[in-house]
Amino acid sequence: MPEIFERLNGKKSKDIKVLANFIAIFCRESHRAEAKSVFPVKDARLRHNLGNKDLVLCPACQKLLNHGIAKLLLCPYDPKPMCKKCETHCYAPGYREKIRKVMKFSGLYLVKHGRLDLMIHYWR
Numbered sequence: 776m777p778e779i780f781e782r783l784n785g786k787k788s789k790d791i792k793v794l795a796n797f798i799a800i801f802c803r804e805s806h807r808a809e810a811k812s813v814f815p816v817k818d819a820r821l822r823h824n825l826g827n828k829d830l831v832l833c834p835a836c837q838k839l840l841n842h843g844i845a846k847l848l849l850c851p852y853d854p855k856p857m858c859k860k861c862e863t864h865c866y867a868p869g870y871r872e873k874i875r876k877v878m879k880f881s882g883l884y885l886v887k888h889g890r891l892d893l894m895i896h897y898w899r
């Protein structure tokens with residue numbers, strides 16, 4: 776799906792970065808026993824967007840991140856609203872609950888570890 780990456784803009788780039796980072800924290804902390812591999816990022820812009828670093832995730836989190844990235848890129852709104860305030864529920868059933876859990880877990884994780892700065896930086 777190379778053409779959907781044409782939709783990558785500033786706001787979406789930031790949101791994808793947040794999504795990837797939050798899923799990475801969640802996977803690292805909650806899926807310690809899972810077998811993990813590097814999340815494949817074929818698109819050069821997306822790779823650059825993610826800071827050119829490898830994301831090591833379990834298969835379930837890779838699926839979730841893939842789904843999230845696709846949904847973000849396909850978001851019909853411009854500018855994209857915050858997902859939790861959005862009326863369109865674009866995530867497939869099951870994924871929405873999962874992503875909520877991830878956001879809550881990783882948000883709390885950052886707060887607990889004194890990385891409020893990081894959260895504010897992400898959400899601004």
Ligand SMILES: [Zn+2]
Pocket residue numbers: 801802803806809832833834835836837
């Ligand atoms: Zn995981």
